[in-house]
Amino acid sequence: MQAKVLRVLEYEKMKEQLYEHVASSLGRAKIKSLVPSVDINEIKQWQQETYEGAKVIRLKGQAPLGGIFDISASVKRAQIGASLNASELLEVQSTTFGARRLKKFIEDLLENEVDIPHLESIVEQIVPLTDLEREITQCIGDHGEVLDSASSELRGIRQQIRSLEAGVRSKLESITRSSNSQKMLSDAIVTIRNDRFVVPVKQEYRGAFGGIIHDQSSSGATLFIEPEAVVTMNNQLREAKVREIKEIERILYVLTSRVAEYVEELLGNIEALSQLDFIFTKARYSERVKAVQPKLNDEGYLSLTKARHPLIPIDEVVPIDVDLGKTFSSLIITGPNTGGKTVTLKTIGLLTLMAQSGLHVPAEEGSEMAVFKTVFADIGDEQSIEQSLSTFSSHMVNIVEILKKLDHESLVLFDELGAGTDPTEGAALAIAILDDVYRRGARVVATTHYSELKGYAYNREGAMNASVEFNVETLRPTYRLLIGVPGRSNAFAISRRLGLDEHVIELAKSQINSETNQVEQMIASLEESKKSSDAEWEEAVTLRKEAEQLRNDLVKRLEGLEKEKEAILEEAEQKAEEAVRKAKREAEQVIEELRKLQKESHEIKDHKLIEAKKRLEEATPTLKAKKKQEKVKKAYRKELKPGDEVKVLSFGQKGHIVEKISEQEYQVQVGIMKMKVSADDIQAIDQPKKVETKSFATVRGNDFHVKPELDLRGERFEEAMLKVEKYLDDALLAGYHSVSIIHGKGTGALRKGVKELLKRHPHVKNARDANMNEGGLGNTVVDFK
Structure with missing residues (x-):
């Protein structure tokens, strides 16, 4: 890249901001030599390094880079036999310690499975020099003085x-x-x-x-x-001090010799530390300007969302959206002065240079940058008094040089193309230059005053108009870039706001031909349409995000409910298994007691023991809930139709049938989601009622399954009362004379409610508290009439 282009696009000013985040002279030297690369693979590696540095800072807040110095000159002096002074040796010790500490810091992150492969490969180059570090520490104090402990002499x-x-x-x-x-x-x-x-x-x-x-x-x-x-x-005393100086010189020489033994390791450590300092500097700068890692391509395609110029304070800069290189390769920005056109040019150019330098760009996630072999810029007033060149001549000198060098891998930025000369000739020249650049395949962004170039973008394939929005009410630009809408001068509107008489404005309008008026009206209409479509788009994006959030929340809730259901089922299975184990233990105890009786009395035979154990095993509880559920599903699957309320078993959620897709699949709506569900995964909520018969004997048959007690513990009051009423009816039908209602002690509210209900029931003869061996106050025994 040309030094002039870097200066015009304020690349060096951006680097001044980088210096504010550097930790050592090693990183400062890296920044000083930083220039954009044109190798896309190298740039991708740099970008990934910056990303990993930002990840570390996000996780840890900072990296331990203190106490690191550029000791390369001292190390090379030690290599050729010169003696280092105490301060130089102290810098060697401090840098060696800093390298070891930083290596340990990165290795700890790797042990915690933080994915930072590029940083890992760099710290692998660092060689801990613990012995050298310890020897220098023993001899040199924190302030560069040689310690008494350096030698016994x-x-x-x-x-x-x-x-x-x-x-x-x-x-x-x-x-x-x-x-x-x-x-x-x-x-x-x-x-x-x-x-x-x-x-x-x-x-x-x-x-x-x-x-x-x-x-x-x-x-x-x-x-x-x-x-x-x-x-x-x-x-x-003087003689003793001379001996002291000589002994200190000897100690420093010995330590310098030790440094010379590790020249390669020290220089390798310095290089690794300089890379790490530079990476973390880029990462801290990225955090400061709220930058993101851009996607990269070598196809000349550039797409920036809410891009910001990094040199403008973040609370003042207005983000812009820019696309270039896919449907069009030439972007023509028209409009009045002070509208922000030049800032737009510099933003595009500087962010391109930043991306190709391995820096993240201040824009939104998903922004994409192209890697250009060359970037050219003709921006600002380049008038030269020494060369006796006018503004127009100076611009043309730059443009001529650019046209000599550009190709299909170039990005070209023209500011006020064709300005400084006769408008008609300037516009014609600008059109010819843009045609030449387009024909050679380069990407170009140009700003201009000329209205002729508004029509150019409409009539040329691969060209697109753009403008910077201007607020006529406040007489100030908003700096928002409007792609697809050419700029207009707004001269009449501004003059009216400033108080110019209306008849003067009308007289001025009459001087403009009808075609120009039609163009201005068309541009105004386009601006309104653009604003409307942008507002609708933002609203649609907001609604989409809300819908996605709602869907994600619902999915999480469904997952939570499913986990809760699985936990309940697991707990129930564990309880059932415990019940089975308990029954078996009791059976074994019964058998043991019978064997004891057999030993005491020979009247009990072995075959009777076997029969007793068999009866006990047959009495062991079994779980058949899933089979019953499966029977219910199969029994009522064919009756489902659109509108029927159902329960999706895998989610544990209620919904309704939208349509029947096939015999084995239905479309079900659960909340805001519609999904295809297997027929085996659906259960009708409105179950058919049991068929009642007039035969009391049939109702009381073995299949009726009414237990002699009802357990209400854990139930809510209203639900418990409903269960008691139903249970009393079922118990009467089953022919029981007496039943137990287990309600527990608790606060006494459930017990009291049960008592009140039993008093009112016409078929209850008596209700009493159970004996202590039956549950006491936690159980009520009911006798029927």
Whole structure:
């Protein structure tokens, strides 16, 4: 890409925003060298890396990139034998630690099954250098000082230095505290000159102390003298400090040699860290501008939904929708100045460059970007005083260069094409340039004032008109891009709003031919139609989203009900199995008791024991609910017809028959959903009533299945009362003289309601609380008349 195009499309300004999110000089260097790629596979990889970085930030908030430095120069100096200072070694240690920490961070995400394959391949290149890191940490402090722990020799030297310093200070302080010496001193303090301990002595007493004069005050009244009594100790101190410096130099050289042993690993780590810093920088920038990963193609097709220019504040920018490259390859944007045409051009161009740089674009999900081999732009006033070129001439110089280089893999952006010269000639020239660009297969977006180009887009295949909406009421552009609608000047409407007399406006209108008026009226009609269709489209999209949400909620609810049903059935089966196991245990206990009786008395024979056990096994409860349900389904399947209320068994939901598709399939509506349901999965809700016969004996037969007790526990009050009334009738028909109604103790409301109902029943002779071994107050025994 040409440097001039990057500048015109404000690519460098966008990179300045990237710098705000970089963590180290490594990432900054990557940003500085960033340019758009033209290799679609490379761009897809970059885009995926940014996506993975954004995923990590979304999950963890940030990545640990602190303490990382560009140590490549230090490492290369160590490689050639130079000695690194303590600060450089500290940067090596900090970067080594940062690399190990970042590697662990990514590996923890991978262990949690976060899918980030590109980041995984990068951190695999990082080699933890724990030994080197530990050695430097042991020798160099957090502020770049060499620690006593670096070597036993250094520790001994520094202990000697501290001892000598204490001795010198003690000797000099005794001098300063002496009453004889205080009158000779300018101040009773111990200070340092030329790295030696001295005392400030008045000029007139210079010979009283002997020793060495190291300095004097600016007035000359005070001399800084090293007394003869401490000269020897100061010499010893100076020698110890020289040995300290040499030992420190030796330690730094040894550490530098250790760094030189890991040159390849360190340089590899630096490269991996620079890539990771750059990826997370792009990801944080993506989060800032609310960008998304675009789809990519190499077919010249561009589709942006609610695209925003990243350099305009997000609360001020107006999103635009743009399509280019499928049904048309030339987009002609017409309309007045300050309408936002240039911003639209720059948005298209900059987002293209961002996408080809591996950056996400500030637009809605589903936006698609084309990968262009070249991007050309002629935008803004390029007038050059030095070259004595007019605005028109300067634009033409750029256009000539563009026409020499463009091809079918180019994106071309023209701002105010043909402007700066005679309108008629300028319009003709603009049309000729657009025809040439179209014929060569490039994608072009052009802005213009010329009304002739409105007709151009209508008359040329592959060209489309567009305009930026203008609000006549506020006299301000809305910056909304209207595809398919050419712009109009709005000069008369604006003049009217600003107070120009109506007769002047009418006089002006009379100067325009009828064809121009018809075009303006047609454009106005198109704008209204566009607004109406956009509003209807947005409403349709909203309704569709609401319907999808409603459907999803219903599906989730149905799934929840199905799970709840399965849980209830599973619980019921478990209870039934427990009942079976309990019955078998009781049977075994009975058999055991019988065997004991047999041992005590020989009257009970083995065949009687076998018969007793068989009778007990036959009494074991069995589950036949599903078979009964299946019988009901088969019995009433053929009677279903449209409008019948049914229950879809697999969903556990009620609905009604819409139509019968075949003998084995029906269309059923459940709520807002219509579905095809197998006949085996349907149960009629209105079941046929049992056929009653006048034969009391038949009703009381073995098939009637009325139990001698009714269990109401867990039932609601109203439903319980209905069940009691029905049960009393069934029990009477079955011929029972006495039954039990189990209602539990609870709050006592159910017990009280049962008692009241039994008092009113005409066939109840007596109702009493059961004995303690029968359930006590939780059970009521009913005797019939």
